[in-house]
Amino acid sequence: MTMTMEAPVPVFDDEATDRKLAIICSKGSLDMAYPGLVLANAALSEGIETHLFFTFWGFDIINKETMDHLQFTPVGNPATHMPPMLMGLPGMTAFATHMMKKQIEGIDIPDVPEFLELITDAGGHLWACRMSADMMHLEEEQLYERVEGIINAADFIELSEGAQTIFI
Amino acid sequence: MTLATIAGQEVHVDDEGFMTEYDEWSEDLASTLAGNIGIELTDDHWQAIRFLRDDYKVEGVTPTLRRVTNTGGIPTKQLFVLFPKKPAKKMAYIAGLPKPAGCV
Numbered sequence: 001m002t003m004t005m006e007a008p009v010p011v012f013d014d015e016a017t018d019r020k021l022a023i024i025c026s027k028g029s030l031d032m033a034y035p036g037l038v039l040a041n042a043a044l045s046e047g048i049e050t051h052l053f054f055t056f057w058g059f060d061i062i063n064k065e066t067m068d069h070l071q072f073t074p075v076g077n078p079a080t081h082m083p084p085m086l087m088g089l090p091g092m093t094a095f096a097t098h099m100m101k102k103q104i105e106g107i108d109i110p111d112v113p114e115f116l117e118l119i120t121d122a123g124g125h126l127w128a129c130r131m132s133a134d135m136m137h138l139e140e141e142q143l144y145e146r147v148e149g150i151i152n153a154a155d156f157i158e159l160s161e162g163a164q165t166i167f168i
Numbered sequence: 169m170t171l172a173t174i175a176g177q178e179v180h181v182d183d184e185g186f187m188t189e190y191d192e193w194s195e196d197l198a199s200t201l202a203g204n205i206g207i208e209l210t211d212d213h214w215q216a217i218r219f220l221r222d223d224y225k226v227e228g229v230t231p232t233l234r235r236v237t238n239t240g241g242i243p244t245k246q247l248f249v250l251f252p253k254k255p256a257k258k259m260a261y262i263a264g265l266p267k268p269a270g271c272v
Contacts (some may be wrong), residue, residue, distance in 0.1 A: 004172055004173045005170075006174075007174045007185050008181070009185050009205065010184040010205070011177065018204065038271055038272060046254065107269075108270075110272070122233070123248060
């Protein structure tokens with residue numbers, strides 16, 4: 001007698017969803033902004049509570065003036081496989097940035113502002129670093145409006161309790 | 169990929185229980201699949217599921233959340249309400265499609 005089994009049901013609400021993730025974004029170049037954004041988005045779509053903490057150069061990602069103008073520089077980056085001497089030539093950063101943006105768009109990945117919108121729509125939390133804000137003389141209204149607040153290092157330690165923390 | 173039974177009907181599923189044959193899916197099955205993961209389908213759910221089905225038919229891949237929002241016109245926030253915690257995977261499961269493959 002051939003009897004087929006009842007189909008298995010995927011386990012969606014397992015204990016893994018009690019995970020919590022904190023990502024510290026400390027770099028403001030285009031190529032270093034994306035890893036944090038991609039990971040945050042992936043974690044959120046897995047139901048994981050996710051906090052992004054922007055500090056130092058990472059502030060460029062949430063600064064209204066710069067967030068849509070992050071750049072990629074090939075200077076000192078051996079992964080470009082290009083002669084290092086050429087990379088410092090005038091216009092090279094603009095060119096490399098343009099190429100990278102085109103590639104990102106080409107595989108249907110959102111630009112930085114849209115990515116932050118996606119992340120916060122998915123329930124992600126954005127925080128700005130107090131010390132960086134003070135150093136750069138930035139106020140909350142100069143930051144992307146979905147940043148929940150400017151917090152100090154101790155606040156971050158508190159809110160990341162029990163979280164897996166990634167430093168980028 | 170194995171043959172298994174959902175709502176008394178023989179269909180092909182993968183190890184986790186995601187259906188693997190586009191044409192074996194039906195709206196009746198969708199209701200059972202949704203019930204399996206604790207979701208009762210409303211019109212809003214159906215809008216998302218139908219978008220997934222139609223988009224897959226054209227594109228050959230399961231749409232990402234971003235695509236369901238930008239092209240399907242359903243806000244991301246609402247997807248998280250309709251299919252709590254893991255909307256991309258839950259929608260794919262109910263729509264009888266593979267899990268989305270992309271990173272974003």
